[in-house]
Amino acid sequence: MERQFTKEIESLRLSDGETFHGEGILAVTKALLQSGVSYVGGYQGAPVSHLLDVMVQAREYMDELGVHVEACTSEASAAAMLGASINYPARGAVTWKSIVGTNVAADALSYLASAGVMGGTLIVLGEDYGEGGVVAQERSHAFALKSLMWLLDPRPNLPKIVEMVERGFELSEVSNSPVMMELRIRACHLQGSFKSKNNISPSVSTRQKLDGPPKEFIYDRLAHPPATFRQEKLKAEVRLPAARRFIVEKKLNETFEGEEKQLGIIVQGGLYNGLMLALKTLGLALNVVYPLVPEEMIAFCSDKKAVVVLEEGQPEFIEQEVATFLRRADVQAKLHGKDVMHMAGEYNVESLVRGLAKFLSQHAAHLNLASGSSWLNSVQETKQKAATLLGALPVRPPTFCIGCPERPVFSAMKLVAGEIGRPHVSMDVGCHAFASFEPFSQGNTLLGYGMSLASAAGVGPMSSKRPVAIMGDGGFWHNGLLSGVASNLLNKGDGVLVIMKNGYASATGTQELISSPPEEAREQAVGQSSVHADRTIEDTLTGLGVKWLRTVNNYRVGEMAKTYKEAMTTKEKGLKVIVAEGECQLERQRRLRPEVSRKLSKGERHVRVKYGVDEDTCTGDHSCIRLSGCPTLTVRDNPDPLRTDPIATVIDGCVGCGLCGENAHAAVLCPSFYRAEVIQNPSLWDRLIGKVL
Ligand code: SF4
Ligand code: SF4
Numbered sequence: 001m002e003r004q005f006t007k008e009i010e011s012l013r014l015s016d017g018e019t020f021h022g023e024g025i026l027a028v029t030k031a032l033l034q035s036g037v038s039y040v041g042g043y044q045g046a047p048v049s050h051l052l053d054v055m056v057q058a059r060e061y062m063d064e065l066g067v068h069v070e071a072c073t074s075e076a077s078a079a080a081m082l083g084a085s086i087n088y089p090a091r092g093a094v095t096w097k098s099i100v101g102t103n104v105a106a107d108a109l110s111y112l113a114s115a116g117v118m119g120g121t122l123i124v125l126g127e128d129y130g131e132g133g134v135v136a137q138e139r140s141h142a143f144a145l146k147s148l149m150w151l152l153d154p155r156p157n158l159p160k161i162v163e164m165v166e167r168g169f170e171l172s173e174v175s176n177s178p179v180m181m182e183l184r185i186r187a188c189h190l191q192g193s194f195k196s197k198n199n200i201s202p203s204v205s206t207r208q209k210l211d212g213p214p215k216e217f218i219y220d221r222l223a224h225p226p227a228t229f230r231q232e233k234l235k236a237e238v239r240l241p242a243a244r245r246f247i248v249e250k251k252l253n254e255t256f257e258g259e260e261k262q263l264g265i266i267v268q269g270g271l272y273n274g275l276m277l278a279l280k281t282l283g284l285a286l287n288v289v290y291p292l293v294p295e296e297m298i299a300f301c302s303d304k305k306a307v308v309v310l311e312e313g314q315p316e317f318i319e320q321e322v323a324t325f326l327r328r329a330d331v332q333a334k335l336h337g338k339d340v341m342h343m344a345g346e347y348n349v350e351s352l353v354r355g356l357a358k359f360l361s362q363h364a365a366h367l368n369l370a371s372g373s374s375w376l377n378s379v380q381e382t383k384q385k386a387a388t389l390l391g392a393l394p395v396r397p398p399t400f401c402i403g404c405p406e407r408p409v410f411s412a413m414k415l416v417a418g419e420i421g422r423p424h425v426s427m428d429v430g431c432h433a434f435a436s437f438e439p440f441s442q443g444n445t446l447l448g449y450g451m452s453l454a455s456a457a458g459v460g461p462m463s464s465k466r467p468v469a470i471m472g473d474g475g476f477w478h479n480g481l482l483s484g485v486a487s488n489l490l491n492k493g494d495g496v497l498v499i500m501k502n503g504y505a506s507a508t509g510t511q512e513l514i515s516s517p518p519e520e521a522r523e524q525a526v527g528q529s530s531v532h533a534d535r536t537i538e539d540t541l542t543g544l545g546v547k548w549l550r551t552v553n554n555y556r557v558g559e560m561a562k563t564y565k566e567a568m569t570t571k572e573k574g575l576k577v578i579v580a581e582g583e584c585q586l587e588r589q590r591r592l593r594p595e596v597s598r599k600l601s602k603g604e605r606h607v608r609v610k611y612g613v614d615e616d617t618c619t620g621d622h623s624c625i626r627l628s629g630c631p632t633l634t635v636r637d638n639p640d641p642l643r644t645d646p647i648a649t650v651i652d653g654c655v656g657c658g659l660c661g662e663n664a665h666a667a668v669l670c671p672s673f674y675r676a677e678v679i680q681n682p683s684l685w686d687r688l689i690g691k692v693l
Helices: 006-012 024-034 049-057 059-065 075-081 100-115 141-147 158-175 185-189 227-249 269-278 294-301 317-328 349-363 370-390 407-420 431-436 473-490 519-524 536-544 557-569 585-601 659-666 684-692
Strands: 019-023 039-042 068-071 092-098 121-127 150-152 179-184 191-195 254-256 263-268 283-286 288-290 306-310 334-336 425-427 468-472 496-501 548-553 576-581 606-613 633-636 647-650 673-680
Touching: 006 019, 006 024, 006 049, 019 024, 024 049, 024 158, 024 179, 024 185, 024 191, 039 049, 039 075, 049 059, 049 068, 059 068, 075 092, 075 100, 092 100, 100 121, 100 141, 100 227, 121 158, 141 150, 141 288, 141 317, 150 158, 158 179, 158 191, 158 227, 179 185, 179 269, 227 294, 263 269, 263 294, 263 317, 263 349, 269 283, 269 349, 288 317, 294 317, 306 317, 306 349, 317 334, 334 349, 349 370, 407 431, 407 496, 407 557, 407 659, 425 431, 431 468, 468 473, 473 496, 473 536, 496 557, 536 548, 536 576, 548 557, 557 576, 557 659, 585 606, 659 673
Parallel strands: 039 068, 039 092, 092 121, 121 179, 150 179, 263 283, 263 306, 306 334, 425 468, 468 496, 496 576, 548 576
Antiparallel strands: 019 191, 150 288, 254 283, 606 647, 606 673, 633 647
């Protein structure tokens, strides 16, 4: 796994009155234990991966408490796990990245919200919205509205986040409804501290087991007609009012008094810190963005001349609801929101200052806004200066790690495309999506995790060339096996599927999969350059009925190109699967580095492979760079004064993956590449040979 949480695991044990220091997402983890959670599950994804990673690594302590931890295979299985709280007084929490994860979990969430819960359920969402976002820009708010699940959006402040986790469970129990808590990237990684409480061993747990199902069979707990008709009524008539009462009673939303009494700002809790940077204290922070409490809104707005709602993204759910409350109660405060702020995208400090300036200039003309305007001008000037300076810099798209096993596969595909033409390539979520950037530019569609093969289903029958789907082993187990492979086989489809078998869910922090190399194999391979690969993917595909199946070592570019060309051109009908085998280079280096440093510190001999470019033979045409994109294969000034083209060079950092040599051979490039062995702590024999050579 990407990170060891040894120190953080210790913080999970803190007791009453001790101070917890650390990241927002780890504070959530501690708060779950303080709340007596019985079970925790989830699916990895930034920015909430650490919650589950730390729990998985703290299994021993979780066992002591009796908390069950499950690394789910998808967000759907995590959401379905919450079913344990429908019939039993067991608190459960799950986590994933939203919006994508919530989309995957939507089916189970609808049923859960309909049935209602007895034990508190909390869904911790990594809300990947805004400038740092890497998925489709939509908000989880819509799911809360449609299913009537409550949505917490706590002010980014550790004590508040912890309080909202604890209150979240209570809110869930008093209203029998699931509660979601959204945490933006900054809130997850925010550093801070809070006073800990003792962890609570849950009353239903792996140590205190249930006798069996409820004694009395309750049909109404099934989300199945006719119970669903009653459940829909319960949501509106019982659960929603109960939630609203609790929000008011426990003061979950916060009001901050300011000097301009006639004006109000209603802000989502998550935007509060940004707002404070834009403005001195004045307004109402909504730590619960759904449901809103009409009485609370009316009380806040009735003595105001004007209020502005600060709510990121579209549509303006909160503003519309506030407008309805105010109109119904005939409150005359003028309502602003999206008329002064932009509709789509993150609200950063700059945009908040601009929006608030518009609002204040209409309703508080007596205020001097000059400092805001001068700050905005200085921001604008800095941006212009940066644009002038950076305009000359080449674009640097994100790319694979140095030595990544996925890069050679795309080199091979690029070589074959040169011979047979470019096919339609459907991409998937994962590291391999970097191939959609230069120098590979391969990837015509991206429709979700594990969906690449399914997204090629419509293209194949209408194309003269076979479409190609790329999928990671993470995506394969998440959704690709059923949505892609099974569907293709059922429909007697054609096409080529390349599965990147790197051994882990690498893009999210190298979490383990069912096909990860077994633990014993990894233990035995410490310090070794390769680990015994697992065959679960191949066995599953064969069992399912895939006839054309090849496993190829990624780094053998020539062999990969030959196999890929055969898959693209064979007359054989049906799905062709290439399992591209090569361990994630990050995990490989994690295994190798400690052993290398141990050897070097003891003065033992160590040989490191490195590739290089002979400056006299390099023609400077850079075809090797266009075929590789490795960050350590770059250019430098031509030492020949008669030639102006920069030559290729391999800089320090090359991990000697061998792709340079393979590409040069497979693409018949100039013979400039050489393989060197760098010997550290050389033996007497090495020194002697060195002298002779
Ligand atoms: S994390 Fe692993 S699979 Fe992903 S780009 Fe890096 S080396 Fe490649
Ligand atoms: S051999 Fe080439 S591709 Fe591999 S790490 Fe070194 S420079 Fe990069």
